Amino acid sequence: MDLEIVDGDLSSGAPEGPVETRWDRHRFDLKLVNPANKRKYTVLVVGTGLAGASAASTLAELGYNVENFCIQDTPRRAHSVAAQGGINAAKNYPNDGDSVWRLFYDTIKGGDFRARESNVYRLAQLSANIIDQCVAQGVPFAREYGGTLANRSFGGAQVSRTFYARGQTGQQLLLGAYSSLMRQVDEGRVRLHARREMLDLVVVDGHAKGIITRNLVTGALERWAGDAVLLCTGGYSTVYYLSTNAVNSNATAAWRCHKRGALFANPCFMQIHPTCIPMQGRTQSKLTLMSESLRNDGRIWVPKQAGDARRPDQIPEDERDYFLERIYPAFGNLVPRDVASRAAKHVCDEGRGVGATGLAVYLDFKDAMARLGHATVEQRYSNLFEMYREITGESPYEVPMQIYPAPHYTMGGLWVDYNLQSTIPGLHVLGEANFSDHGANRLGASALMQGLCDGYFVIPYTLGNYLAGQKPGTVRTDHAAFAATEATVRGGVDKLLAIDGRRTARDFHWDLGRLLWDKVGMSRDPEGIRDTIGKIRSLREEFWQNVRVPGSGDSLNQSLEYAGRVADYLELGELIAIDALHRDESCGCHLRTDHQSAEGEPVRNDGDFSYVAAWEHSGDPGRPRLHRERLAFDNVHLAVRNYK
Amino acid sequence: MTSATNGTRSYTLRIWRQSDNASPGALVEYRVEDIDAQMSFLEMLDHLNDTLERKGELPVAFESDCREGICGMCGIVIDGRPHGPVPNLTTCGLRMREFESGATITIEPFRASAFPLVRDLVVDRSSFDRVMQAGGYVSVNCGQAPEANAMPIGKDVAEAAMDSAACIGCGACVASCPNASASLFVGAKIRQFALLPQGQAERTRRARRMVAVMDQEGFGDCSNHGECEAACPKAISIENIAVLRREYLRTLVRR
Ligand SMILES: Cc1cc2nc3c(=O)[nH]c(=O)nc-3n(C[C@H](O)[C@H](O)[C@H](O)COP(=O)(O)OP(=O)(O)OC[C@H]3O[C@@H](n4cnc5c(N)ncnc54)[C@H](O)[C@@H]3O)c2cc1C
Ligand code: FES
Numbered sequence: 020m021d022l023e024i025v026d027g028d029l030s031s032g033a034p035e036g037p038v039e040t041r042w043d044r045h046r047f048d049l050k051l052v053n054p055a056n057k058r059k060y061t062v063l064v065v066g067t068g069l070a071g072a073s074a075a076s077t078l079a080e081l082g083y084n085v086e087n088f089c090i091q092d093t094p095r096r097a098h099s100v101a102a103q104g105g106i107n108a109a110k111n112y113p114n115d116g117d118s119v120w121r122l123f124y125d126t127i128k129g130g131d132f133r134a135r136e137s138n139v140y141r142l143a144q145l146s147a148n149i150i151d152q153c154v155a156q157g158v159p160f161a162r163e164y165g166g167t168l169a170n171r172s173f174g175g176a177q178v179s180r181t182f183y184a185r186g187q188t189g190q191q192l193l194l195g196a197y198s199s200l201m202r203q204v205d206e207g208r209v210r211l212h213a214r215r216e217m218l219d220l221v222v223v224d225g226h227a228k229g230i231i232t233r234n235l236v237t238g239a240l241e242r243w244a245g246d247a248v249l250l251c252t253g254g255y256s257t258v259y260y261l262s263t264n265a266v267n268s269n270a271t272a273a274w275r276c277h278k279r280g281a282l283f284a285n286p287c288f289m290q291i292h293p294t295c296i297p298m299q300g301r302t303q304s305k306l307t308l309m310s311e312s313l314r315n316d317g318r319i320w321v322p323k324q325a326g327d328a329r330r331p332d333q334i335p336e337d338e339r340d341y342f343l344e345r346i347y348p349a350f351g352n353l354v355p356r357d358v359a360s361r362a363a364k365h366v367c368d369e370g371r372g373v374g375a376t377g378l379a380v381y382l383d384f385k386d387a388m389a390r391l392g393h394a395t396v397e398q399r400y401s402n403l404f405e406m407y408r409e410i411t412g413e414s415p416y417e418v419p420m421q422i423y424p425a426p427h428y429t430m431g432g433l434w435v436d437y438n439l440q441s442t443i444p445g446l447h448v449l450g451e452a453n454f455s456d457h458g459a460n461r462l463g464a465s466a467l468m469q470g471l472c473d474g475y476f477v478i479p480y481t482l483g484n485y486l487a488g489q490k491p492g493t494v495r496t497d498h499a500a501f502a503a504t505e506a507t508v509r510g511g512v513d514k515l516l517a518i519d520g521r522r523t524a525r526d527f528h529w530d531l532g533r534l535l536w537d538k539v540g541m542s543r544d545p546e547g548i549r550d551t552i553g554k555i556r557s558l559r560e561e562f563w564q565n566v567r568v569p570g571s572g573d574s575l576n577q578s579l580e581y582a583g584r585v586a587d588y589l590e591l592g593e594l595i596a597i598d599a600l601h602r603d604e605s606c607g608c609h610l611r612t613d614h615q616s617a618e619g620e621p622v623r624n625d626g627d628f629s630y631v632a633a634w635e636h637s638g639d640p641g642r643p644r645l646h647r648e649r650l651a652f653d654n655v656h657l658a659v660r661n662y663k
Numbered sequence: 664m665t666s667a668t669n670g671t672r673s674y675t676l677r678i679w680r681q682s683d684n685a686s687p688g689a690l691v692e693y694r695v696e697d698i699d700a701q702m703s704f705l706e707m708l709d710h711l712n713d714t715l716e717r718k719g720e721l722p723v724a725f726e727s728d729c730r731e732g733i734c735g736m737c738g739i740v741i742d743g744r745p746h747g748p749v750p751n752l753t754t755c756g757l758r759m760r761e762f763e764s765g766a767t768i769t770i771e772p773f774r775a776s777a778f779p780l781v782r783d784l785v786v787d788r789s790s791f792d793r794v795m796q797a798g799g800y801v802s803v804n805c806g807q808a809p810e811a812n813a814m815p816i817g818k819d820v821a822e823a824a825m826d827s828a829a830c831i832g833c834g835a836c837v838a839s840c841p842n843a844s845a846s847l848f849v850g851a852k853i854r855q856f857a858l859l860p861q862g863q864a865e866r867t868r869r870a871r872r873m874v875a876v877m878d879q880e881g882f883g884d885c886s887n888h889g890e891c892e893a894a895c896p897k898a899i900s901i902e903n904i905a906v907l908r909r910e911y912l913r914t915l916v917r918r
Pocket of ligand 2 (some may be wrong): 726727728729730732733734735736737746753754756784791
């Protein structure tokens with residue numbers, strides 16, 4: 020690939036030396052804002068998920084003046100609410116061998132050596148504080164009879180370090196963060212702006228100093244000035260159209276910051292979750308995740324014979340292939356997500372998939388019911404089983420579930436340094452929207468941990484360091500940069516409304532999703548990716564000629580909101596493909612068919628690709644510039660990830 | 664993927680259209696064809712909207728996000744019932760196999776004076792946020808938390824608190840109540856914190872303030888109709904309202 024490469028300009032800014040003390044030493048070096056001055060600073064926090072709500076409330080508690088935005092009607096509906104399984108922390112309550120070091124090691128290894136050691140160590144170190152904080156807020160985590168907190172093992176971990184609240188952990192953690200946020204609204208230190216969509220970043224003298232939002236009810240474009248901007252807008256799995264994410268999840272805010280100069284890192288690192296309800300047809304709007312915790316007791320299998328059309332209960336034990344247990348005896352059904360997903364795809368490609376489409380595998384609870392009894396299975400999984408039954412009409416107590424992998428989480432995102440600052444000073448990025456901690460594959464129950472860690476325990480320190488160097492309130496909304504940025508946004512909105520073509524934004528989104536899923540999904544070959552890049556370009560051109568957005572811009576217009584997000588996805592989609600093509604190796608979720616072992620396992624190329632690929636927008640979505648942040652592994656030695 | 668698919672279906676929809684709170688609204692009739700039994704109710708509405716958009720007509724505004732029953736965004740009234748005919752299910756969880764082919768389905772917004780209409784089926788439920796701002800929290804700053812296991816909480820207490828905390832804030836309780844009372848919503852939060860040790864310090868202040876804001880926002884009184892429990896997609900029990908009463912009485916004693 021012919022690329023313009025810029026090297027040597029990206030530094031994480033993390034201190035050198037022993038990894039255990041980096042954060043302590045760094046915190047000591049960070050500048051502080053005088054308590055009496057904090058209220059003079061305004062921080063614009065975009066997003067109210069775990070990352071946004073925790074950051075907004077904590078900064079307000081410290082005394083900053085916070086403006087908080089979200090696209091939903093209330094902060095409590097941010098997509099974090101949907102997380103089911105749990106949140107990790109290195110508390111080692113079960114006394115089963117966990118430690119900060121082990122969580123650090125598991126995360127680096129799980130990410131297939133494409134994450135930054137300093138950040139990951141800090142995450143593991145701070146994880147225990149998150150649980151303390153959430154419990155103090157009244158989050159009703161699961162408990163043991165003696166009243167202590169319960170733990171379970173989750174997605175690939177050999178220790179039980181996951182805390183949970185039934186199958187609604189994300190909801191309960193979000194409601195905890197939301198409650199702290201509501202308290203700060205009541206105290207007058209956070210002002211809440213729901214149903215606002217950030218459509219651009221205002222950059223003044225190279226610093227992020229404001230945002231432009233569209234009021235989704237009145238259609239008005241609004242200017243907000245601040246001394247720093249925190250982007251906590253979540254991930255972009257919905258670029259694939261069908262994913263486990265909420266239907267309003269989008270990359271618009273992040274993409275527009277990218278176009279203003281923030282580098283976008285590892286966009287092709289996309290997690291495909293193994294346990295989702297399979298796709299059924301063109302009218303489907305999303306794929307529902309079945310929590311990974313099901314893999315603790317459920318066994319995954321397909322018939323040994325291709326084309327075996329018998330009902331599952333008529334296939335005898337010795338004609339079933341429990342393929343994860345067979346291939347990965349040490350980890351069995353608990354192998355990491357990317358490994359489980361690829362194995363499922365592989366057996367389906369062999370013609371052994373089940374269900375109407377042949378794109379599904381069984382997740383069977385028969386043995387668990389025999390071993391644990393109906394009551395225990397019900398206690399552990401009843402709400403998930405009920406959800407499955409509502410959607411499919413079948414009861415997992417009676418017949419095995421059918422599952423298939425689906426796009427779920429984006430490890431890629433805006434590049435940030437150790438302070439969570441993007442390449443635009445003042446613009447900080449938290450939660451799933453940044454690229455920081457999960458490398459090429461995220462471990463289950465680690466996203467909630469990262470979002471809350473960023474918001475509760477990292478940004479409150481690191482933002483102060485940036486603000487201490489800024490005079491508060493220097494830029495107001497009458498600055499020329501606001502007028503210019505607002506005009507750009509208005510131009511974009513008007514253009515969408517004026518096209519008046521024949522296809523809906525959903526049609527384009529669907530097509531883009533299929534292109535990416537087929538060639539830049541679970542397995543990727545260079546020819547296919549090249550071909551897809553061309554097709555995405557043509558689709559984008561067609562979009563700008565032929566999309567139809569009814570209605571006007573001066574009131575609630577969901578078609579307009581959606582079309583804007585699809586327009587951004589048509590550009591981001593191309594960058595995802597370019598990144599996948601340039602990364603001429605396999606690692607974690609990124610399986611290139613030209614770099615795999617005889618058994619189909621990814622083969623890394625550490626000599627050439629042990630770096631974060633951070634892309635700079637050049638004006639032409641087809642010609643981004645590549646910046647490389649070299650990764651050093653001083654503490655966890657580079658090794659082949661082996662789950663056998 | 665299951666045997667529930669039995670050909671495609673068609674329906675007559677009567678949908679409430681209203682451009683904003685100040686304008687008059689009316690039920691408008693639409694036909695939808697080629698609906699699969701497996702489609703969700705919201706996918707059926709997506710399908711209608713795609714057809715309208717292609718014709719250059721304004722699609723029906725309705726809200727949803729997670730589409731898996733947890734964000735609480737999708738509430739609408741279907742044939743007179745918030746979230747439709749299936750008990751303990753959000754609108755997004757509803758499948759078209761629940762509706763006989765050829766049926767006429769009436770679709771309206773949640774109606775309550777505390778939920779002003781925004782457009783078509785979209786209402787403004789920010790009054791719920793304001794009730795929460797009045798005390799739906801434990802006042803603990805980040806950094807002040809003691810070690811998580813320092814305070815044991817019995818499994819039964821934690822489970823009971825979780826039963827209340829499961830509320831998704833959709834507003835179906837309000838929409839189903841003849842008085843448009845928010846007692847179930849408020850009671851669930853009050854009970855969660857009344858059960859937990861963390862909630863004790865602010866127990867009195869919380870109940871007093873949340874009830875005051877609930878009244879101020881224009882929610883009605885509870886007169887024990889019990890419709891809310893039946894409409895709640897998360898099966899939040901009416902017992903939460905009894906706890907709300909008790910907690911509120913406590914505030915009168917402890918002035
Ligand atoms: C079904 C499901 C289950 C999951 N289960 C788990 C689990 O068990 N454990 C785990 O660790 N992780 C889990 N995850 C992942 C995890 O939930 C997410 O990664 C995490 O919650 C993201 O949090 P966030 O705060 O970064 O973003 P979100 O929660 O996505 O919040 C984004 C916020 O940004 C706002 N926003 C977006 N765009 C704009 C804009 N342009 N203008 C203004 N506001 C905007 C939104 O309104 C919202 O408030 C799960 C994910 C899914 C999809
Ligand atoms: S869309 Fe989230 S509960 Fe229905």
